[in-house]
Amino acid sequence: MSKNIVFSQNAPEPIGPYSQAVESGGLLFISGQIAIDPANGEMKMENIQDETRQVMENLGAILDQAGYGYENILKCSIFLSDMNLFASVNEIYGEYFQQDPPARETVAVAGLPKGVNVEISCIASK
Numbered sequence: 001m002s003k004n005i006v007f008s009q010n011a012p013e014p015i016g017p018y019s020q021a022v023e024s025g026g027l028l029f030i031s032g033q034i035a036i037d038p039a040n041g042e043m044k045m046e047n048i049q050d051e052t053r054q055v056m057e058n059l060g061a062i063l064d065q066a067g068y069g070y071e072n073i074l075k076c077s078i079f080l081s082d083m084n085l086f087a088s089v090n091e092i093y094g095e096y097f098q099q100d101p102p103a104r105e106t107v108a109v110a111g112l113p114k115g116v117n118v119e120i121s122c123i124a125s126k
Contacts (some may be wrong), residue, residue: 001025008065011058012036015113021062028066032079032121033058034113048085048117052092055120060096063124070096072124076104079119083108089118 006021006028014020014031021030035044035054038061044054063069080089086106094101102122112119 006062006066008061010038010061010065012038012041021066023066026125027074028063028068028072028124028126030059030062030122030124032077032113032119033062034116034119036114043114043116045116048088049092051116052089052118055118056093056096059120059122066124068124068126071100072126073097073102073122074125075102076120076122078104078106079112080106080108081112081117085117093120 001024003022003024005019006023008020011020011033018031021028023029033055035051036042036058037044037054038058045051060070063072076093078089078093080086089106
């Protein structure tokens with residue numbers, strides 16, 4: 001089975017030895033995205049709503065680069081620094097999935113890269 005590495009200049013560059021996304025067998029696996037603004041490399045963490053929106057926009061840029069859209073997402077994994085952020089993250093996340101939202105899980109973790117509050121990864125299919 002072949003794999004295609006997907007890279008979008010409209011999403012942050014990986015901060016470690018991983019790809020933004022890998023496409024294989026009709027599936028797109030997008031690595032966890034955090035609130036790095038790809039335009040300037042700065043963290044967008046003024047509030048959890050802005051942070052979540054930047055994460056979702058980063059996912060969208062990678063989806064677009066590979067020829068997918070939010071409607072192609074099958075599953076998301078959401079990692080939070082604190083479950084008290086769940087309602088705020090859920091509100092913004094829901095704006096991107098008005099119909100037929102993907103499967104997902106949301107978990108609180110001990111820590112996330114660069115001290116962020118939310119990280120989201122996903123799997124999409126055409």
